[in-house]
Amino acid sequence: MKFGIYPGCSLTGSARDYNESVFALAEAFELEFTQIPDWNCCGATAAHNLNKELSLALPARILALAEKNGLDEIIVPCAACYSRLVVTQHELKKDPELKNRISEVIEMDYKGTSRILNVIEWIDKYIIPQLDAKIVNQFRYKVACYYGCLLVRPNKVLNYDRAEDPQTMDIVMTKLGATPIDYPYKTECCGAGFSISRTDIVSKLSGKIIEDAEHRGADAIIVACPMCHSNLDMRRPDINKYWKTEYNIPVIFVTQAIGQ
Amino acid sequence: MARIGVFVCHCGENISATVDCGKVADTIGKLKHVAYSTEYKYMCSDPGQTLIKDAIREHKLTGVVVSACSPRMHEPTFRKACAEGGLNPFLCEMANLREHCSWVHEKNELTTEKAIDIIRTQVEKVKLNSALQPIRVPVTKTSMVIGGGIAGIQAALDIANCGHKVVMVERSPSIGGHMSQLSETFPTLDCSQCILTPRMVEVAQHPNITLYTYAEVESVEGFIGNFKVKIRKKAKSLDEKACTGCGLCTTKCPQKKIPNEFEQGMGMRPAIYVPFPQAVPNRPVIDKEHCTYYIKGKCKVCEIVCPTKAIRFDQPDEILDLEIGAIVVSTGFDIKHADFFPEYGYGKYKDVIDGLQFERLASASGPTAGAILRPSDGQVPKNIVFIACAGSRDPAKGIAYCSKICCMYTAKHAMLYKHKVHEGNAHVFYMDIRSGGKNYDEFVRRAIEEDYVNYIRGRVSTVYERDGKLIVKGVDTLLGAQPVEIVADMVVLATAGVANPGAEELAQKLHVSYDSHKFFAEAHPKLKPVETNTAGIFLAGACQNPKDIPDSVSQASGAAVKVAALFSQNGLTREPLVAFVNRTAPPMYSTCVGCFLCQSVCPYQAIEREDFKTRDGKIIKTVAKINEGLCQGCGTCVALCRSKSIDLYGYSNNQVYAEVVALLNEF
Numbered sequence: 001m002k003f004g005i006y007p008g009c010s011l012t013g014s015a016r017d018y019n020e021s022v023f024a025l026a027e028a029f030e031l032e033f034t035q036i037p038d039w040n041c042c043g044a045t046a047a048h049n050l051n052k053e054l055s056l057a058l059p060a061r062i063l064a065l066a067e068k069n070g071l072d073e074i075i076v077p078c079a080a081c082y083s084r085l086v087v088t089q090h091e092l093k094k095d096p097e098l099k100n101r102i103s104e105v106i107e108m109d110y111k112g113t114s115r116i117l118n119v120i121e122w123i124d125k126y127i128i129p130q131l132d133a134k135i136v137n138q139f140r141y142k143v144a145c146y147y148g149c150l151l152v153r154p155n156k157v158l159n160y161d162r163a164e165d166p167q168t169m170d171i172v173m174t175k176l177g178a179t180p181i182d183y184p185y186k187t188e189c190c191g192a193g194f195s196i197s198r199t200d201i202v203s204k205l206s207g208k209i210i211e212d213a214e215h216r217g218a219d220a221i222i223v224a225c226p227m228c229h230s231n232l233d234m235r236r237p238d239i240n241k242y243w244k245t246e247y248n249i250p251v252i253f254v255t256q257a258i259g260q
Numbered sequence: 261m262a263r264i265g266v267f268v269c270h271c272g273e274n275i276s277a278t279v280d281c282g283k284v285a286d287t288i289g290k291l292k293h294v295a296y297s298t299e300y301k302y303m304c305s306d307p308g309q310t311l312i313k314d315a316i317r318e319h320k321l322t323g324v325v326v327s328a329c330s331p332r333m334h335e336p337t338f339r340k341a342c343a344e345g346g347l348n349p350f351l352c353e354m355a356n357l358r359e360h361c362s363w364v365h366e367k368n369e370l371t372t373e374k375a376i377d378i379i380r381t382q383v384e385k386v387k388l389n390s391a392l393q394p395i396r397v398p399v400t401k402t403s404m405v406i407g408g409g410i411a412g413i414q415a416a417l418d419i420a421n422c423g424h425k426v427v428m429v430e431r432s433p434s435i436g437g438h439m440s441q442l443s444e445t446f447p448t449l450d451c452s453q454c455i456l457t458p459r460m461v462e463v464a465q466h467p468n469i470t471l472y473t474y475a476e477v478e479s480v481e482g483f484i485g486n487f488k489v490k491i492r493k494k495a496k497s498l499d500e501k502a503c504t505g506c507g508l509c510t511t512k513c514p515q516k517k518i519p520n521e522f523e524q525g526m527g528m529r530p531a532i533y534v535p536f537p538q539a540v541p542n543r544p545v546i547d548k549e550h551c552t553y554y555i556k557g558k559c560k561v562c563e564i565v566c567p568t569k570a571i572r573f574d575q576p577d578e579i580l581d582l583e584i585g586a587i588v589v590s591t592g593f594d595i596k597h598a599d600f601f602p603e604y605g606y607g608k609y610k611d612v613i614d615g616l617q618f619e620r621l622a623s624a625s626g627p628t629a630g631a632i633l634r635p636s637d638g639q640v641p642k643n644i645v646f647i648a649c650a651g652s653r654d655p656a657k658g659i660a661y662c663s664k665i666c667c668m669y670t671a672k673h674a675m676l677y678k679h680k681v682h683e684g685n686a687h688v689f690y691m692d693i694r695s696g697g698k699n700y701d702e703f704v705r706r707a708i709e710e711d712y713v714n715y716i717r718g719r720v721s722t723v724y725e726r727d728g729k730l731i732v733k734g735v736d737t738l739l740g741a742q743p744v745e746i747v748a749d750m751v752v753l754a755t756a757g758v759a760n761p762g763a764e765e766l767a768q769k770l771h772v773s774y775d776s777h778k779f780f781a782e783a784h785p786k787l788k789p790v791e792t793n794t795a796g797i798f799l800a801g802a803c804q805n806p807k808d809i810p811d812s813v814s815q816a817s818g819a820a821v822k823v824a825a826l827f828s829q830n831g832l833t834r835e836p837l838v839a840f841v842n843r844t845a846p847p848m849y850s851t852c853v854g855c856f857l858c859q860s861v862c863p864y865q866a867i868e869r870e871d872f873k874t875r876d877g878k879i880i881k882t883v884a885k886i887n888e889g890l891c892q893g894c895g896t897c898v899a900l901c902r903s904k905s906i907d908l909y910g911y912s913n914n915q916v917y918a919e920v921v922a923l924l925n926e927f
Binding site for chain 2: 216
C-alpha cells in the first residue's frame with residue numbers, strides 16, 4: 001500500500017520521535033509512504049485567526065499537491081494539521097464558488113478527492129488487521145488515552161468518533177493488550193498554543209490532566225498529537241514546579257506504544 | 261344577465277392607507293355586469309353587513325364580491341350576510357385587498373390598480389358561481405380516546421359525563437400514564453397517586469366508558485363523524501373474567517429479573533405482572549418477551565398456581581372493528597434518558613439519574629418506599645446536584661425548545677430532597693427559571709428561601725466519577741463566569757421532554773400532522789390549539805408539546821367539549837367545495853374511463869369506485885366517485901384527470917380560466 005504523508009512542522013522538529021515511530025511502524029507493516037512533495041505549512045492556529053482565505057488556501061495547496069501526485073489517501077499524524085486539512089476539504093466541498101476562488105489563489109487544480117486519515121484511523125484500518133501476526137510484546141499496561149481537542153473536533157465536520165468521551169484510541173489500545181482507564185480528561189484542554197507564550201496556563205491545565213491519570217493509576221498517557229505531547233511531556237518540569245508535584249508518568253505516542 | 265355587487269372595505273386604514281378605495285369602487289362600478297359598487301370603512305361591522313343585505317334586495321344582485329381581507333378571516337361572515345339577504349351563500353366571493361395588496365405595497369397608483377385587478381378577477385369568477393347546498397354527513401356518537409394518562413382520563417370522563425360513549429385505548433397494561441409514577445405534584449406538593457387513582461377507578465367503572473388496555477390502534481379510516489377504527493387487543497394470556505386479581509401468579513413467577521418499566525428500571529418485576537399495585541385494571545399480563553414458557557416452552561408455574569384457572573397461554577391477539585365519530589389523541593410524552601448525555605457520562609454512572617427516576621425514589625410506593633437512597637450503594641446522598649435544561653433549549657442536541665415542566669419539577673425535587681434529608685445539600689444548575697403559572701414562582705422561591713436550595717445560574721460542562729464521588733463541573737454566570745466544582749453523591753438530570761416512541765407512526769395512521777420533533781401539530785397555534793388539521797381528531801396533553809398536569813387537564817376538557825359539541829348535532833354540515841365526477845346519459849354514463857389515476861394521488865382517500873349495472877346485475881362500466889365526506893377540495897384529481905371528467909365545485913376549471921382571462925384582457 002502506498003500512502004501520502006503530510007508531516008507538518010512539528011514532526012520534523014519537536015515531535016521527531018512521533019515521526020520516527022510512524023515511519024518505523026509503516027516499515028514493519030510493509031506500508032509505504034510518499035511525503036507530499038513541496039509541502040507547506042497548514043496554517044496552524046495563526047492563519048484562521050487572521051485571514052479565512054489564507055487559512056483555506058494553505059491546506060488546499062497541500063491537498064492539491066497530493067492529488068497531483070496521485071495520492072488518494074494521506075495520513076496526517078499531527079492532530080492540528082489533520083483538523084485544518086479536513087476543515088478545508090469540508091468548507092470547499094460545500095461552497096463551489098469558494099473552491100474556484102481558492103484554486104485561483106493556489107494556482108493549482110483542487111478537486112478535494114483525497115481521503116485524509118488521522119493516525120488512529122490509519123492504525124485501525126491498516127495496522128490492526130495484521131497485528132496478531134506481527135506482535136512481539138503485548139502492551140499490557142493501564143493507559144489513559146488522551147485525545148485532546150483537535151482529533152475529534154469540530155465533530156460535525158470531522159464526523160469522526162464522538163466529541164464527548166471518544167472511544168477509538170481506547171479500542172485500538174485494547175487491541176494492543178492495554179487496559180484503558182475510565183478517564184474524564186480525555187478531551188480537556190492541555191493549554192495548546194500557549195505552550196510558548198503562557199507556560200503558566202499550560203502548567204495549570206496540563207497538570208490537571210496528568211494528575212487525574214496518575215490518580216487513577218495509569219501507567220502511561222497515550223497521545224496522538226505533537227502539541228499535546230509537548231505540553232504534557234516537554235513542559236513537565238514547569239508543571240511539577242507549578243503544582244509542587246513530582247509527576248513522572250510517561251506520555252507516549254500511540255505509534256510508540258505499538259512499536260514497544 | 262348577471263348583476264354583481266362589489267363592496268370595497270377600508271378595513272379601518274389597513275386598506276385605505278395605501279389603496280384609493282373611492283377610485284376602486286368608482287372604476288369597478290363601470291364594469292359590465294356590475295350593478296352596484298360601493299365602499300365602506302368596516303364592511304364586517306353590523307352596518308357594513310346591513311349595507312350588503314339591503315343592496316342584494318334593492319339591486320336584485322345575482323352575485324357579491326366583498327373586497328376586503330383574506331377569506332380565511334371573514335368569508336364565513338360575508339357568506340352568512342348574503343344568505344340573510346336572500347342570496348345563496350356560495351354566490352359570494354372575496355377579493356383579498358389587504359394581505360395580497362395594501363399590506364405588501366406602498367401607497368401609489370400601481371397599488372390601486374392592482375386592487376382593481378384583484379376585484380376584476382373575482383367579478384369574472386362570481387359570474388360563473390353556482391348556488392351550492394351544504395353537504396350533510398351523519399355522526400356516530402361514540403368517541404375514542406387514545407392514551408390513558410391524565411389527559412386521556414380527563415377527556416374520557418368529560419365526554420362520558422356529557423352522556424356520550426367513549427372507547428379508551430391504552431398501550432400499556434394499566435391506565436394512569438406518567439402521572440401515576442410521580443411522587444408529589446407542584447406547586448402544592450399533594451400526592452400524585454392520591455388525586456389520580458380515584459379518577460382511574462372512575463374511568464373503569466363509568467357506564468359510558470369502554471376501556472381497552474394493552475391495546476393499540478391498528479388503523480383508522482373514514483372521516484369526521486364516521487371513522488372506522490381497527491384496534492389490536494394484544495393477548496394478555498389471561499381470561500380477564502375468570503381472573504380475580506389475587507396476584508398469586510405474580511409472586512410465584514420464577515422469572516423475577518426484568519427491569520420494571522413503571523419504576524424506570526430502578527426495580528425488577530416478574531414476567532407475569534401488574535405494573536403497579538393501584539393499576540386499573542388490576543389484572544396481570546404476561547410479558548411474552550421475557551416469559552420462560554414463551555421462550556423455552558416450559559414452566560407454566562402461573563397456570564399451576566392460579567386458583568381460578570385464568571391463564572390462557574394460547575390466547576391470540578384480537579382485532580376489534582369500531583365505528584367512531586371523534587378521536588381524542590392523548591398519547592403523552594417521554595423523556596430523554598441519561599444515556600443521551602455524553603458529557604454527563606452516557607448513563608454509565610449509576611448515580612446519574614433522570615427526573616422520572618428521582619420521582620420513583622421519592623415516591624412512597626417506589627423501590628425505596630420514599631427514602632432518597634442512591635442507586636449504586638443505597639446510601640443517603642449528602643450532596644445532590646440537579647441539572648435543569650439537560651437537553652432542552654440546546655440546538656446542538658437538536659432540541660431547541662423549552663420542555664416547560666423541568667424548572668418546576670426540579671424545584672420540587674430539591675424541596676422533597678431537603679424535606680427528607682435535612683442535613684443534605686441540594687444544588688440546582690439552571691439557565692433561567694421559567695415558573696410562569698399560578699403559585700409557581702412562589703413555589704420556586706420557597707425552595708430557595710425556606711428550604712435553602714442552592715441555585716446556581718449556569719450550565720454544567722461535565723460530570724465524572726472520581727473515588728466514588730461524582731464531580732460536577734459547571735459555571736456560575738452570576739459571579740462573573742466563575743468555574744464551580746461540586747463533589748456530589750448523586751446527580752439528577754432534568755432531561756428534555758420528547759415525543760413518545762411511535763408518535764410518528766400513529767400520526768400517519770390518523771393522517772394528522774406533526775412537527776419536526778414528532779409532537780402532534782395543532783390546527784392553529786392560538787385559535788385552534790386542541791384541533792388537528794384533520795376534522796374530528798383532537799389533541800390533549802403532552803403529545804402536542806411538553807405540558808404540566810394543569811395544562812394537560814385543561815386542554816383535555818377543551819378537547820372533550822369539542823367532541824361533545826360535535827355529538828350535540830344529529831348530522832354535520834360541510835362546505836360543498838368538493839370534487840365531482842361528471843355524469844352523462846347512458847350508455848356513456850360518464851366521460852370517466854375508470855383509469856383511477858385520481859385514486860392513487862388523492863391525499864384523503866376520498867375516491868371510490870362506482871359500478872353501473874344492467875338490471876340483472878351485470879357491470880357495464882366502473883367510474884370514479886367522490887366521497888363528499890372525505891374530499892377536502894384540494895383539486896389534485898382535477899389536475900390529473902386525463903379525460904377532464906372531474907371538476908371542483910366552487911373552483912371549476914371555467915371559473916379559474918375566467919379569472920386568468922380577466923387579468924390578461926386590457927381593462
